[in-house]
Each structure stands twice: as C-alpha cells, then as structure tokens.
Amino acid sequence: MAEPHIKGNSMNLVLVVALVAQAQTLSPNQQRARDIFEQLININTTGSSGSTTLAANAMAKRLTDAGFPAADVQVLGREGSKNYNLVARFRGTGREKPILLLAHLDVVEARRGDWSLDPFTFVECDGFFYGRGTQDIKDGDAILVATLVRLKQEGYRPNRDLILALTTGEEGGSDYNGVEWLLAHRRDLIDAAYVLNMDAGDPVILSGKRLMRPVQASEKVYVTFKLEVHNPGGHSSLPTRDNAIYRLAAALGRLSAYEFSAQLNEITRTFFQRMAGLQQGQLAADMAAVASPSPDSAAIRRLSDISPLYNAQLRTTCVATELLGGHAENALPQTASATVNCRMLPGTPSEDVQNTLSRVVADTAVKVSVVTAAIPSPPSPLTPAITDPIERVTKRLWNIPVVPVMETGATDGLYLRNAGIPVYGVSGVFIDINDVRAHGRDERVGVQDFYDGAEYIYRLVKAVTGNGGR
Numbered sequence: 001m002a003e004p005h006i007k008g009n010s011m012n013l014v015l016v017v018a019l020v021a022q023a024q025t026l027s028p029n030q031q032r033a034r035d036i037f038e039q040l041i042n043i044n045t046t047g048s049s050g051s052t053t054l055a056a057n058a059m060a061k062r063l064t065d066a067g068f069p070a071a072d073v074q075v076l077g078r079e080g081s082k083n084y085n086l087v088a089r090f091r092g093t094g095r096e097k098p099i100l101l102l103a104h105l106d107v108v109e110a111r112r113g114d115w116s117l118d119p120f121t122f123v124e125c126d127g128f129f130y131g132r133g134t135q136d137i138k139d140g141d142a143i144l145v146a147t148l149v150r151l152k153q154e155g156y157r158p159n160r161d162l163i164l165a166l167t168t169g170e171e172g173g174s175d176y177n178g179v180e181w182l183l184a185h186r187r188d189l190i191d192a193a194y195v196l197n198m199d200a201g202d203p204v205i206l207s208g209k210r211l212m213r214p215v216q217a218s219e220k221v222y223v224t225f226k227l228e229v230h231n232p233g234g235h236s237s238l239p240t241r242d243n244a245i246y247r248l249a250a251a252l253g254r255l256s257a258y259e260f261s262a263q264l265n266e267i268t269r270t271f272f273q274r275m276a277g278l279q280q281g282q283l284a285a286d287m288a289a290v291a292s293p294s295p296d297s298a299a300i301r302r303l304s305d306i307s308p309l310y311n312a313q314l315r316t317t318c319v320a321t322e323l324l325g326g327h328a329e330n331a332l333p334q335t336a337s338a339t340v341n342c343r344m345l346p347g348t349p350s351e352d353v354q355n356t357l358s359r360v361v362a363d364t365a366v367k368v369s370v371v372t373a374a375i376p377s378p379p380s381p382l383t384p385a386i387t388d389p390i391e392r393v394t395k396r397l398w399n400i401p402v403v404p405v406m407e408t409g410a411t412d413g414l415y416l417r418n419a420g421i422p423v424y425g426v427s428g429v430f431i432d433i434n435d436v437r438a439h440g441r442d443e444r445v446g447v448q449d450f451y452d453g454a455e456y457i458y459r460l461v462k463a464v465t466g467n468g469g470r
C-alpha cells in the first residue's frame with residue numbers, strides 16, 4: 001500500500017470535512033461496530049507481549065453495559081494464564097438448542113519495523129481499516145459483539161440461546177487453546193447444536209468483483225510422520241554401500257513420485273459443481289466433470305496440475321517438510337530422518353496413510369512413525385436448517401452463489417467437530433483473494449466490507465434464531 005501520511009496544513013480542513021462526512025454516513029450500529037473494532041485492534045493480543053484477557057474484559061464490559069446480566073458474561077481460562085476467553089449467553093426462548101458464535105481474540109505477532117504503521121493502532125485510510133487482526137479475526141470478534149449488543153437493544157428474543165465465545169490460542173502463540181480448554185472444562189457453557197465460526201469461509205472478491213460466499217463445512221485432517229533410517233556409521237574414508245542418507249533420499253524420491261488417489265465427498269463435489277458456474281472454458285468443463293457421479297480421470301489430472309488448491313481438494317496429500325542427517329562431515333551418517341506432513345481427507349484413518357507411506361517407501365530399513373497424531377474432524381452436514389438461512393441472507397444482501405468448501409488447513413473448528421458439534425465457517429467480511437494480508441504486514445480490511453459484514457452477520461443470526469432473514 002501507499003504509506004498513509006498527512007500532507008501539509010491544508011490537510012486539517014480536509015480531515016475535518018472527512019470526519020464530518022463520516023459522522024453523517026455512519027448509522028449508530030455501524031459506529032458502534034467500528035468503535036468495538038477500534039478498541040480490539042488497539043489491545044495487543046499477541047502471545048509474546050499481549051493478553052487476550054484484556055480484550056475479553058473489554059468485550060465483557062461492552063455486553064454488561066448493554067444489559068447482559070453479569071452471570072451470563074464470563075471471562076475464564078486456564079488458571080494463571082494472561083490469556084483468558086470470553087463466553088457470553090444471550091438467552092432465548094429455549095425452543096431450540098443453542099448456537100455458538102465463535103471467533104478468536106489472539107493475533108499473530110507483528111513487529112513495528114516490518115510495518116508501515118503501528119500494528120496495534122487502529123487506522124482508517126483510503127477505504128481500509130489497518131492493524132494486526134483487522135482480517136484475522138478481530139473484525140469477526142467486533143461484528144459478533146456488535147450484533148449481540150444491537151439485538152439486545154432491539155429487545156430481540158431469539159428462539160434459542162446464542163452463545164458467544166471469543167477465545168485464545170488459535171494462532172498457536174498463546175499458552176493453551178481456548179476452545180480445547182472450554183470443551184474439556186466448561187463444555188456446559190459452550191455446548192450447542194452447531195457453531196458459526198467467523199474464522200473461516202471469507203466471502204471472496206476477485207478482480208474487484210464480489211464473487212462468492214464460501215461456507216467452510218469441512219477441513220482436512222493434519223497428521224505428521226517421521227521417516228527414519230539408522231546405520232552403524234563409520235569413518236567417511238571407508239564408505240560402505242549401505243548409507244543412511246542415501247537410503248532415506250531414495251525413499252523420499254519414491255514418495256515424491258507418489259500421489260494418493262482422488263476422492264470426492266459431498267462438500268468437494270458441490271464445491272466443484274458451483275465453481276464450474278463461475279468459470280469458463282476447459283476449467284469450467286473439468287470442474288463439472290469431476291463433480292459428476294463418475295468423475296472423468298483426465299479432468300481430475302488437469303485440475304490437479306493446474307492448481308495446488310484443486311489438487312488438495314481432490315486427495316490426501318503428504319509432503320516432506322524437514323530433513324536431518326549425519327553428525328560430522330568426516331563420518332558416515334548413523335541416522336537420517338525426514339518429517340512428512342500429511343493433510344488427510346476427512347474420514348481417512350491415519351493408519352491407512354501410515355501403511356501407504358511404508359508401502360511407497362518400500363524399504364523396511366526406513367521406519368515410519370507418527371510425530372503428531374491426527375485429531376479427527378468429521379465434515380459438518382449441509383442440512384437445510386443451516387444452508388437455507390445462509391442462502392436467503394446471501395441472496396438478499398449480495399446475490400452471489402453460496403459455495404461449500406473443505407479447508408485444506410485447519411482451524412479451531414476441528415476441536416468442536418471432533419467433539420461432535422458441527423461447525424460452519426461463515427465470515428461476513430469480503431477478502432480480495434489477491435490481497436490476503438492475514439499474518440502479514442499492513443493487515444487490512446475494506447471499510448465498506450466491514451460494515452457490510454456486520455449487517456450480514458446480524459441478519460444471519462436473526463435468520464437462524466427464528467426470524468426468516470428476509
């Protein structure tokens with residue numbers, strides 16, 4: 001981006017005019033959402049020097065000030081930690097099981113020297129809000145808090161409890177994971193029919209155009225293996241045919257040539273089907289072909305080759321990520337090992353993948369063991385109870401297609417899915433897929449995209465709690 005700066009004295013007048021213009025155009029609900037967003041960005045919640053407790057307390061105060069009973073607003077977490085979570089409950093009629101609204105409060109580290117601006121000072125400039133967490137995911141935190149305050153002020157009565165959880169540890173810098181902790185210690189507080197997660201399913205802008213509304217309903221399962229070779233070693237002046245590094249290298253060579261077979265599921269099939277409608281030519285034809293009941297293998301081949309993302313949608317992947325070996329430049333290696341990280345299609349037993357690795361490596365001297373075990377994360381069913389309100393609100397506000405997606409990475413959704421609670425990633429804030437700055441420098445979101453997201457989530461929350469969303 002161009003460095004935001006104020007040019008000369010005449011800028012004061014321009015600033016005043018801009019501020020007046022802004023004050024005139026923001027509705028009270030937009031102003032409140034913006035204030036909450038600003039407050040959150042200005043609180044450092046990094047693992048190193050920040051605290052999610054500060055942010056959780058600030059949001060708790062917003063809710064109690066709006067009339068939530070103190071007993072329904074809790075700031076809690078692992079004892080002694082500076083990173084607590086907020087859990088609040090908006091009581092409904094109880095006709096249906098509660099819905100959990102989820103976002104994380106912690107952010108990735110940001111160094112002042114790496115940025116054009118102070119990452120922990122909220123700045124609006126040229127149509128964007130800047131600051132660490134503007135995109136991941138304090139926009140979502142602010143929108144959820146603003147939504148609950150707005151509904152409270154309106155005297156809204158949902159047909160079920162709405163639970164808000166703003167948690168710590170999603171980015172890994174915290175001392176523990178808030179969702180995992182809440183499930184283990186206070187599941188009663190967050191137990192729900194399903195979860196709307198702000199941290200996934202960002203609506204997509206491509207080439208300046210609002211393209212689609214993804215719904216993240218599934219994620220691949222993370223598992224890591226180690227390939228290891230041992231050898232007696234010896235003096236490097238007397239090499240032997242059997243060498244730990246060569247054996248490992250040969251094994252990795254065989255692994256690099258291997259590809260897991262393509263396998264479609266309900267979500268990826270619908271993904272390719274809907275994406276076909278947004279593409280043209282061969283790409284559109286190939287997407288439609290892989291979505292058909294008997295997928296065409298040539299189409300699978302072309303899609304796999306054209307993009308790592310499509311390839312990752314189609315199959316389990318395993319890739320070497322780290323390498324270690326030997327202990328001295330003048331000694332034969334006694335050990336050589338490689339880390340192999342796999343992202344499995346949901347429902348794949350990790351033993352199957354481990355057996356496949358052993359078979360592909362085809363050398364009993366190469367030991368394959370688990371380094372990080374898989375946490376199963378079953379896909380969340382796309383039932384009409386969830387898809388209908390999303391379709392309705394999306395059509396009404398944006399009129400773009402809703403596309404179910406399987407995330408190739410992993411989010412906090414996995415702990416909840418593993419605990420039997422379906423999770424749908426439905427962020428309301430459009431992101432330009434060619435300007436993704438989450439975790440990066442000068443993180444930002446569009447000002448209008450933020451306000452539109454706040455309106456979208458407000459309407460969606462009403463739509464899933466008894467109001468039709470029209």
Ligand SMILES: [Zn+2]
Nearest residue numbers: 136137170199
């Ligand atoms: Zn995030």
